[in-house]
Amino acid sequence: MRRPVLWGTVTTAVAMTVLGGATAHAEGRGDIRVTKAVTNNGKNVIIGTSKTVTFPIKLTIKDNSGVKSLRDIRAGNASSTAGAPVELVGTTCKKLSATTSECTATMRADPHDFPDYNSERNANDAAGDWCAYGNVQANDGDYWIFDWVAPFKLKRAATLTAAATGPSPLSGGRTVKVTGALTRADWEALEYRGYGGQSVRLQFRKTGASAYTTVKTVRTNSAGHVSATVTASGPGSWRWFYPGTSTTAQVASPGSTVTLAPATMHANVPRVMHAATAG
Known part of the structure; x- marks a missing residue:
């Protein structure tokens, strides 16, 4: 009762x-x-x-x-x-x-x-x-x-995740897909649930830089999931940032690091991109 x-x-x-x-x-x-x-x-x-x-x-x-x-x-x-x-x-x-x-x-x-x-x-x-x-x-x-x-x-309280993935090495492109999920505490159910319809900022920090810069703003879907495709200008870390509201806390995801590795030394073989998630 x-x-x-x-x-x-x-x-x-x-x-x-x-x-x-x-x-x-x-x-x-x-x-x-x-x-x-x-x-x-x-x-x-x-x-x-x-x-x-x-x-x-x-x-x-x-x-x-x-x-x-x-x-x-x-x-x-x-x-x-x-x-x-x-x-x-x-x-x-x-x-x-x-x-x-x-x-x-x-x-x-x-x-x-x-x-x-x-x-x-x-x-x-x-x-x-x-x-x-x-x-x-x-x-x-x-x-x-x-x-x-x-x-x-x-x-x-809120939580936010991020994962950046690159294309197949054979594509030779620098396109990065960054996904994530925003959840917040449900005090009635005592569990975290997806928070839909919220604007979250995709941010990038170039390797060696001290701060993240917002690249674009995307809304979460009804389950709190978010996704964006961007072109990487170089190696660095991608994250999602949620500014919060009057009732929900601000939160930033851990960075997901993208590295650009040189391809095997053959003529006309482009550099390829690999993506790895950092804690």
Whole structure:
């Protein structure tokens, strides 16, 4: 039996602007405030189908009497009906000055808990915009109950493969066919499934170069498979790159290396191309 959503967006009476202009709802007493907040060091939180993920939420808290405690902190989806079982592991605080402390909350998400969390929603609906909310207290009794700080994206993990193959040696051409498959985590089924209708970029890095360059953009088919035929300008590595979405993580495939080998020394025998996949 699925568990109901345990938390949603905190509904409060007072609106104020904090953290670089982001609008938050809060209520409290006195001058205690969260002046800075960031989740997972500013990176997306990406969850697959098997591994438990932990991530920090760091808050800088200030009050003229000093900070007493971070009494409560949780993470929730921007939509109160599309939650996920992200749990608080624990908190630590360090004093930066007489008026300011930095508190870190460690959060944990186990994808095995996702399917049975909310009977009214598909577990994948939890992906998207998230934030932190909670309660901080000062030494003089001031307190602040806040929401919508440290916003972040909770995303479904993705995988992408690539394989570059050349023509028969007798053809003597330099045409390369690059195939691949894009999948993403299905939190409802706890498995990776093909992700169709997505634009992925075929990229090439010439041997000796430091970066990949996009050659063309192709859409995956309904099963998540992708294929393109290109003309190689020389030896190098081919890969697929998927930029991700607001709910699915960015991913790049491993490179698949193509080498151009000289043919046996006979007159009028062209150079031939061989393809090999690199890890």
